[in-house]
Amino acid sequence: MMVSKSNHSSEEELINLLKNKKETFWSNASLKPYHTLEDNLAIPIEDLHEAERLLQRFTPYLAKVFPETRKMSGIIESPIRGIPSMQQILEKRFQQSIPGNLYLKCDHELPIAGSIKARGGIYEVLKYAEELAIKHGKLTKDDDYSKLAHPEFKQFFSNFSIAVGSTGNLALSIGIMSAVLGFQVTVHMSVEAKEWKKQLLRDKGVVVVEHDKDFSFAVTEGRRQCQEESNCYFIDDENSKDLFMGYAVAALRLNEQLKKENITVDADHPLVVYLPCGVGGGPAGITYGLKYVFGDHVHCYFAEPTSSPCMMLGLATGKHEDISVQDIGLDNKTEADGLAVGRPSALAGRLVENMVNGIYTINDENLYKLLALLHNSEGISLEPSALAGMYGPASIDIQKQLSRMYDSRFSNATHLVWATGGCLVPKEIMEGFVSKGSKYLREED
Numbered sequence: 001m002m003v004s005k006s007n008h009s010s011e012e013e014l015i016n017l018l019k020n021k022k023e024t025f026w027s028n029a030s031l032k033p034y035h036t037l038e039d040n041l042a043i044p045i046e047d048l049h050e051a052e053r054l055l056q057r058f059t060p061y062l063a064k065v066f067p068e069t070r071k072m073s074g075i076i077e078s079p080i081r082g083i084p085s086m087q088q089i090l091e092k093r094f095q096q097s098i099p100g101n102l103y104l105k106c107d108h109e110l111p112i113a114g115s116i117k118a119r120g121g122i123y124e125v126l127k128y129a130e131e132l133a134i135k136h137g138k139l140t141k142d143d144d145y146s147k148l149a150h151p152e153f154k155q156f157f158s159n160f161s162i163a164v165g166s167t168g169n170l171a172l173s174i175g176i177m178s179a180v181l182g183f184q185v186t187v188h189m190s191v192e193a194k195e196w197k198k199q200l201l202r203d204k205g206v207v208v209v210e211h212d213k214d215f216s217f218a219v220t221e222g223r224r225q226c227q228e229e230s231n232c233y234f235i236d237d238e239n240s241k242d243l244f245m246g247y248a249v250a251a252l253r254l255n256e257q258l259k260k261e262n263i264t265v266d267a268d269h270p271l272v273v274y275l276p277c278g279v280g281g282g283p284a285g286i287t288y289g290l291k292y293v294f295g296d297h298v299h300c301y302f303a304e305p306t307s308s309p310c311m312m313l314g315l316a317t318g319k320h321e322d323i324s325v326q327d328i329g330l331d332n333k334t335e336a337d338g339l340a341v342g343r344p345s346a347l348a349g350r351l352v353e354n355m356v357n358g359i360y361t362i363n364d365e366n367l368y369k370l371l372a373l374l375h376n377s378e379g380i381s382l383e384p385s386a387l388a389g390m391y392g393p394a395s396i397d398i399q400k401q402l403s404r405m406y407d408s409r410f411s412n413a414t415h416l417v418w419a420t421g422g423c424l425v426p427k428e429i430m431e432g433f434v435s436k437g438s439k440y441l442r443e444e445d
């Protein structure tokens, strides 16, 4: 399936591969040692700790209004799981050994929103709610936040509105959280947003505006309409520092989880993380946090669909949000709806341009095949976007890079594939995903 494509010598060659929808690897020549970056971070690490404290303050509230968070005492977090059968399947499939151990970060199980968006999206809504309640003298940071579940607060928040533009999952996270708090909430959905996601939101009282264009358009339109209203707060997936910080908190939590599992990360035990990338806030936020926690011992790779390699294009050309995949003739059409973004975030790419090791692209057919393989080997069901990271551990390009750095110590590696969504997908739709992947696999023989 995927061949090594790292030998493109120029930007022009890379763009040619992307144009032709070839699965491609881009190695980041601007990667820098973390100690050269840490004194000049564009967002101070104190903000990361403050984000974690805010989420902590809200735990009594979340445990009260979302019963599924009670077993974690109101903390929205997902487990890590070893996936040794899938590791063998990948090795066999790509005829490539994967030195070290393969784990899955199960964000598809995150409560409330069922995807990685439960990190950034919920954090930003809670932060805004706290700010409003404090400003109006209704809350102090020392209060028991479960009081926010009181009808008086719902009444209060109903004077304010929140809006967002999304391909689907961010809308779920923002829509559900905002509606439960009592906000008026409008989500602007891009063309690929799935019907079930829209219906689920309507059922919760969220106003769903459907656009027949892509993500960048839905965001622009949502932003414009929100600005025309009074008391409307726009959650801006192309620019938001709060979303970014909500994602970054994952790194502090992962550190604790790895310790609990006795998994060492140090100069002799690299951690390699594979992150599906849409507009970039999720993977970049997590990378930002992971670099702070693990420094040069963590290696972060992003994964994008061949039709929507916006972050690769933005970083490889240095043009960031000033270039889109449409500019090079791609259509930004992919079944990986969470990753169907043509223009990268203005913020995310800049924040990690010296931190991300590399990016690869993967086509839709291969996402479906990996979906079926994971389903059959481990009994884990993910949505197509969430499989983008799964190819990474078998990538020859990535293995070459890391073997050069670690030699035989590479066999001590922990590979962590970030599974970014899936548990809210209706059963019959998931069955359709699996059978599509199985069909593609059968057609190979």
Ligand SMILES: *Cc1c(COP(=O)(O)O)cnc(C)c1O
Pocket (backbone or CB within 6 Å): 115, 116, 117, 169, 170, 276, 277, 278, 279, 280, 281, 282, 283, 338, 339, 383, 385, 386, 420, 421
């Ligand atoms: C949004 C999303 C991503 C990527 O996050 P970005 O912040 O858009 O880069 C990955 N997987 C799924 C399932 C998503 O919904």
